[in-house]
Amino acid sequence: MSGTDHAHQDDWTGPQPVFVLVEPQMGENIGAAARAMWNFGLEHMRLVHPRDGWPNPKATAMASGASRVLDRLGVFDTTAEAVGDLNYVFATTARARDLTKPVVTPERAMEQARAMTRDGKRVGILFGPERAGLENVDIAQANAIISVPVNPGFASLNLAQCVLLTAYEWRRQTGDDVPEVVAMAKTQFATQLEMDKLYEHFLERLDTAGFFFPEAKAEGMKTTLRNMLSRMPMTQSDTQIFHGMLRQFARWKERGD
Amino acid sequence: MSGTDHAHQDDWTGPQPVFVLVEPQMGENIGAAARAMWNFGLEHMRLVHPRDGWPNPKATAMASGASRVLDRLGVFDTTAEAVGDLNYVFATTARARDLTKPVVTPERAMEQARAMTRDGKRVGILFGPERAGLENVDIAQANAIISVPVNPGFASLNLAQCVLLTAYEWRRQTGDDVPEVVAMAKTQFATQLEMDKLYEHFLERLDTAGFFFPEAKAEGMKTTLRNMLSRMPMTQSDTQIFHGMLRQFARWKERGD
Numbered sequence A, B: 001m002s003g004t005d006h007a008h009q010d011d012w013t014g015p016q017p018v019f020v021l022v023e024p025q026m027g028e029n030i031g032a033a034a035r036a037m038w039n040f041g042l043e044h045m046r047l048v049h050p051r052d053g054w055p056n057p058k059a060t061a062m063a064s065g066a067s068r069v070l071d072r073l074g075v076f077d078t079t080a081e082a083v084g085d086l087n088y089v090f091a092t093t094a095r096a097r098d099l100t101k102p103v104v105t106p107e108r109a110m111e112q113a114r115a116m117t118r119d120g121k122r123v124g125i126l127f128g129p130e131r132a133g134l135e136n137v138d139i140a141q142a143n144a145i146i147s148v149p150v151n152p153g154f155a156s157l158n159l160a161q162c163v164l165l166t167a168y169e170w171r172r173q174t175g176d177d178v179p180e181v182v183a184m185a186k187t188q189f190a191t192q193l194e195m196d197k198l199y200e201h202f203l204e205r206l207d208t209a210g211f212f213f214p215e216a217k218a219e220g221m222k223t224t225l226r227n228m229l230s231r232m233p234m235t236q237s238d239t240q241i242f243h244g245m246l247r248q249f250a251r252w253k254e255r256g257d
Helices: A003-007 A029-037 A057-071 A106-118 A159-171 A192-208 A217-231 A236-255 B003-007 B029-038 B059-072 B104-120 B159-173 B192-206 B215-231 B236-255
Strands: A018-022 A044-050 A074-076 A087-092 A123-127 A142-147 B018-022 B047-048 B073-076 B088-092 B123-127 B144-146
Touching: A018 A029, A018 A159, A029 A044, A029 A159, A044 A087, A087 A106, A106 A123, A106 A142, A106 A159, A123 A159, A123 B192, A159 B159, A192 A236, A192 B236, A217 B018, A217 B236, A236 B215, A236 B236, B018 B029, B018 B159, B029 B047, B029 B059, B073 B104, B088 B104, B104 B123, B104 B144, B104 B159, B123 B159, B192 B215, B192 B236
Parallel strands: A018 A044, A018 A123, A044 A074, A087 A123, A087 A142, B018 B047, B018 B123, B047 B073, B088 B123, B088 B144
Antiparallel strands: none
């Protein structure tokens, strides 16, 4: 397990931060962290002195579809070596520390990371061992601290969850690359003219059916109806459904059975 | 396991969304979801037909410090009952669906949820069973879909992770609490139960009128109708207008003139 043997595998192919797991204990958690990263398209992982050595079959089994993250991962003996080629390093920690260092939210951190990678800087994020978290000696090497704004009375994020939130924030900051998911994008919304026609159809059928009663209130009822329809975000298809219903009530009436 | 027995425990004490787990399978995952929520101060959970019944010792063991979420949780037989008193419901899903419904990111969804709770609306978020996710019949009842913008080639968020990201986004949106002027602030929006009743009324009248024809298409037409109604931002007063129209068509028919 030597940094130099594996470091070459961790070439920097794109503008992405490197996630560095410091002394991870359970192989399963390394695999879960890889999955969390790959969910958001992040693939640069490094390990510092994993307790059970490397490779670790349990990590591989857990990573399954995200094995590419593990295949190209770098293993180092010390945190200093793992972050040696990086320009800026964040340390994640749940507890307040005595170290004088900027403390930022994941949101702010990934905003900064995004800006720095745009400038060609290499950014890394340190994640501590499952139980104890990062030691001060590791945090001291970082340029800033990421603190997730959890419930002060209950902070229980596990390693993969902490990785997940950070990876999610990275992806969120690159939102302009990923068009917002809108399934209704191709939807044909009704035009004002179509809504007018639907309103007229409602008027005609409801009037025939004697809905606008008493007459003194008829105008007010019609305005309320028009206003209500104008608040409904209808598609063209929705208006057709309503037209169909109105016609069907008339047919039913005419059938007279 | 009955909705009525537990519903009173789930009183609405603050402006927070309700997280509804639909047919969760493993008790451990219910506990992990509770932990994920409580990390971000969210405490309103409801269960729909949990596979192993309720209470569930495995859920309690896993929740540990977040047991308050489980202590006050409501259990319901159906999704419709679980969201009956809510005004707006999001459904989380990983896969694209054929239903015409807004699809938003967690960020946008929690931004909207935050705005709606400020207006006094009750907001819920549906999470599907671990393996299969939500079924279309549940999604049809929701007003919008939340889709996490994951790697298109690798989406592997588990239940607790999906809950975690949503709870995180809720907390992030509450960062700076700037009150907004909202013209519809005092409006009584329809609850899901009221929308269910309106849907049932539509069904009954349209069925009598012979709308659902041919029979082979009837189920699809009903789902389309339910889905359309769920997209309409109706007030209680709007639902009364539609009830009135439907009654009037029946009276008209009976009058037979």
